[in-house]
Amino acid sequence: MKRIGVLTSGGDAPGMNAAIRSVVRKAIYHGIEVYGINYGFQGLIDGDIRKMELGSVGDIIQRGGTMLYSARCEDFKTEEGQLKGIETLEHYGIEGLVVIGGDGSFRGAEKLTERGYPCIGVPGTIDNDIPGTDFTIGFDTALNTISEAIDKIRDTATSHERTYIIEVMGRDAGDLALWAGLADGAESVLIPEAEDTIEDVIDRLKRGNERGKRHSIIIIAEGYGSGVDFAREIEEKAKLETRVTVLGHTQRGGSPSASDRVLGSRLGAAAVDILRKGSAGRMVGIQNNEIVDHDIVEVLSQKHHIDLDMYRLSKELSI
Structure with missing residues (x-):
């Protein structure tokens, strides 16, 4: 293989730049030309492509976001869009493609492999929702961003007893x-994989109040429901003054953690090695701190599972 491409697709995640850098420099180290595709699969359709050199990825490992930009592309879900993308690949002589992103991005990679x-898919998403890997690029950074925000919110929650x-x-x-x-140390954690009710949360709040606790932190995943709606219900049913903070896209931004920089570097390099060996339709990941790869079709057919032992522990420690 003499020429490969790399793109990022879907939502950006801190550490994607580390993965891009690793793909480019690992490939060049082995004498392979690399082309960066801007704006994901949309850029592939539009032919928005540039040749990457060693200097193209200098000074990016510490930056959040993706220097190749990202965009969602409905056109690539169609046969016409996929054939147009293949036409672009053929025009540039690109023999293999590294796709950095999440579930939707991998479906695009699957379609190209079929054709x-x-x-090779590299899992990059802050949600950590890809089967076949313990962690995805961006999860650790987003987690630290959330933790820092909670620490600050707890200070004011304590001051105002809310x-x-x-x-x-x-x-x-x-x-x-x-x-x-x-x-x-949140008092309640609400996630789509569990069936906690508002009554469970209120009971926990009341037990805390009975032992003298005057403030509480409740963390709710957007897939469980709206934090604003949930707060309204607590105020109505428990008569407790409640405030809501929706962290939103702040969770995606910021300089990647050391862990995400290392993970992105390891997974990007592994993707190049797999292409060099002539394999295709694979996803690289990390399990028990070892780099692994799986059939991308098999990954897409599976469902991500939460660590229920951790969930039970969070409830035990918040009594």
Whole structure:
């Protein structure tokens, strides 16, 4: 393989730049040309491509976001869009593609592989919702961002003796909420994978009040429901003054943690090695601190599972 491409797709995640840097420099080290595709699969359709050199990825490892930019592309879900992307790949002589992103990005990589273009998926999403890997690029940084915000909110919650609800990202997976809740001693953690009710939360708040506790932190994943709606219900049913903070896209930004920089570097390099060996349709990941790879079709057929032992522990420690 003499020429490969790399793109980032879907939501950005801190550490994507580390992965891009690793793909480019690992490939060049082995004498392979690299082309960066701007704006994900949309850029592939539009031909928005540039040749990458060693200097192209200098001074990016510490930056959040993605220097190749990202965009969602409905056109690539169609046969016409996929054929247009293949036409672009053929025009530039690109023989293999590294796709950095989440579930939707991997489906695009799967379609290209089916049509004869070898693709390797690198999991980059703050939600940590990809099967076959313990962690995805961006999760650790987002978790630390949330934890820092909770620490600050707890200061004012203590001062005003209020209940605070903090809504975090996690449309289909509660990893961010669960890990942040355990890391910051939240009184309740609400995730889409569990069936806690508002009555459970109110009972826990009342028990805390009975032993003299005057403030509480509740973390809710967006996939569970709206933090604003949940706060309204608590005020109505428990008569407790409640405030809401929706962290939103602040969770995606910021300089990547050392852990995400290392993970991005390891996974990016592994993707190049797999392409060099002639494999295709794989996803690289990390399990038990070892780099692994799986069939991307198999990954897409599975469902991400939360660590229920951690969830039970969070409840035991917040009695």
